[in-house]
Amino acid sequence: MENGPDIKRFFEPRSVAVIGASNVEGKIGYKLMENITSGGYKGELYPINPRGGEIFGIKAYQQITDIEGSVDMAIIAIPASFVLEEVRRCGEKGVSFLTIITSGFSEVGESELERKIVETAKSYRMRILGPNIFGIYSSKVDLNATFGPKGVKKGKVAIITQSGALGIAMIGKTATEGIGLSTIVSLGNKSDMDENDLLEYLANDNSTKVILAYIEGITNGETLLGSLKKISRIKPVVVIKSGRSKRGALAAASHTGSLAGSDEVFDSVMKQCGVFRAESLDEGFNWIKFLADTPLPKSNSCVIVTNGGGIGVLATDACEKYNIELMDEPEYLKETFHSAIPSFGSTKNPIDITGQSSAEVYKKTLIAALESNRISSVMALYCQTADFKKEPYKEMITLIHNEYMSRGKTIAFSLVGGREVEECVNELKENGLPAFKGVYEMVSCFGVLHRFSENKARREMEIAESEIDVERIENILDNALSEGRAFLLSQEAKEMLDAADIPTPKSFVARSIEEAVNGAEDMGYPIVMKIVSRDILHKSDAGGVALDLENKEEVMDAYQLIIRNAKNYDPHAKIDGIEVAEMIPQGLETIIGARRDRSFGPILMFGLGGIYVEVMKDVSFRALPMDREEVYSLLKDVRSYPLLLGVRGEESKDIEELIEVMIKVGTLIRKVKRITDIEINPLFVFGRGKGVKVVDIRIMIAMEKEVSE
Ligand code: ACO
DSSP, X not given: OXXXXXXXXXXXXXXXXXXXXXXXXTSHHHHHHHHHHHTTOOSEEEEXXXXXXXXXXXXXXXXXXXXXXXXXXXXEOSOHHXXXXXXXXXXXXXXXXXXXXXXXSGGGTOHHHXXXXXXXXXXXXXXXXXXXOOEEEEGGGTEEEESSOSSOOEEEEEEEESOHHHHHHHHHHHHHTTOOEEEEEEOTTOSSOOHHHHHHHHHHOTTOOEEEEEESOOSSHHHHHHHHHHHHHHSOEEEEEOOOOOXXXXXXXXXXXXXXXXXXXXXXXHHHTTOEEESSHHHHHHHHHHHHHSOOOSSSOEEEEESOHHHHHHHHHHHHHTTOOBOOOHHHHHHHHTTTSOTTSBOSSSEEOOTTOOHHHHHHHHHHHHHOSSOOEEEEEEEOOTTOXXXXXXXXXXXXXXXXXXXXXXXXXXXXXSHHHHHHHHHHHHTTOOEESSHHHHHHHHHHHHHHHHHHHOOOOOBOOOOOOHHHHHHHHHHHHHTTOSBOOHHHHHHHHHHTTOOOOOEEEESSHHHHHXXXXXXOSSEEEEEEOTTOSOTTTTTOEEEEEOSHHHHHHHHHHHHHHHHHHOTTOOOOEEEEEEOOOOOEEEEEEEEEETTTEEEEEEEEOTHHHHTSOOEEEEESXXXXXXXXXXXXXXXXXXXXXXXXXXXXXXXXXXXXXXXXXXXXXXXXXXXXEEEEEEEEEOBTTSOEEEOOEEEEEOSSSOOOO
């Protein structure tokens, strides 16, 4: 909201009123008061209850307007039917933020009541969190204004959650996992404040090192992407999103749409923004804990130390998946480890001391790795052996971890074995150490840490855009809409591409044999001819296409044949003429699609055509706008990308021109708001320096004049 209250007052309120505060145990108004008082809130606390008196030993006010001092935040926990009236009173009082715990609004169909509440709040320049939430915890002022557990552990992780129940569970889980929170905020119905408002503060909040967001649905996606792109360079953002629904895809009108299932798009877009998407709560929690506590690796030199060959291989595979480079300098590794490990061990990375070695050898080897100036991260793997004893191992791991972590080394431990080993891992975790039961879980944590280092190194680049003739394009759309069409005819689409400077085959519409022949002679052979009729959509089925025509005679014959076929196919069809176009040589078939996504606004899709898109669904997505590097990464994301580089002796393709066209298509959908879908399929890409050419295009437009993004 423009000119709204300072978001700082939301996370660091100087005074809080609890509307619905209660002395009756079991009520939410009681639990809120209990959590706020026992949490040691640093500001002024005002319980509000029509009975007055005292609540939790604090003077209660009958109405918020009775309070003399100012109120930064009002927490509302009274039945839904009374909320609007209280919101109005809060407005009169000059409250800045409303945290509405109460349920019973848009989530159960009571959208009108919710709308009125938001409208009223807006008229007083108040912001609303919720309704239908469990509240907010903020470590800055020791405010636990939630009805979740007491005694939240203070720390460096901020959690934003759309699910209330899960949020409460997460507070409990953070405590057991030894994760400290800087804040946790429940978003609920997002009637007003959403992720964007909170991220704005968290980006610069020095007590937050890592952000975890649990998301169910996205509103205001374009703004969110902008903030995520910025923030993910400063601090790591982990997202857990529920729902791998295909509903969005079902409703889609175009091919691009049907491939752009909401989950695929979400996945790609999060990657684009530098956000780490966790597959599960457990994975997300492993990541946030590791990211919050572990120093960033100073280089790419990673070493695995193991006493088991098998888990060493598992870890190596996982490193490949997460793009973690393992140090590969045999001489250096030999020199570093030969005195620590037994003669039958291996100094090739993974450094394998074998199962026969004692705890002492394990410790010596770890120390050798951690003392090295050239090794910046160490993955310590351990397979249970006969000599395993929990306490000495726990002690050794703790000592090593504390010593070397404080010296900036990136280190984690994965211990695999029976009950005693698992207990050891649990206890290490509870003490805040990066200990894991699974090898894969540990490596995935290193993976996000490495990716965050890359994010930090990423420069902010200029948005890639092209010049397009918007006015000319708007006229084409007006014309189509005036004829009641939500799509463009091929000539119109071609004209639009011309206005955007996207290369199309040379063509014209002939209305007589003479026009066809004269034009073809000027254009040069070979050419193709196609029927132009809005009543004939499938031209080939109607016998309305002739390919590879080499001379004047063939053009004359084809003209007559196409007209005859079309009339036989549909005697009532209105024939506008015959399109004569240059015949383009076969290039590598690609597909470029652009559409307006319901959550993220305009998105761009790229894939290789033919079976790659039809069968393998090998496509990739990015949200617009993009810089040139992002466009390039969109190409590289498809599995069939090597075909563009040229395989089996084929020449490499004109990637530069392909990128130019993608930028132009992106500019088209962003600048011309009435276009809903663009699909160039196929776009032929020729050898390097030989360009690209649109072979077929489909453009859909919105019937309404004004389209909001
Ligand atoms: N101003 C101040 N106090 C008031 C007002 C008012 N206008 N009206 C009533 N009160 C007082 C009541 O007198 C009562 O105090 P008392 O115990 O001293 O009598 C107190 O406020 C609470 O009112 P009740 O009528 O007793 O309401 P109750 O506590 O039963 O329910 C609640 C209120 C909890 C907000 C309920 O309506 C509700 O929405 N529950 C669901 C909350 C929820 O789950 N939110 C989503 C969380 S996320 C998740 O899924 C976990």
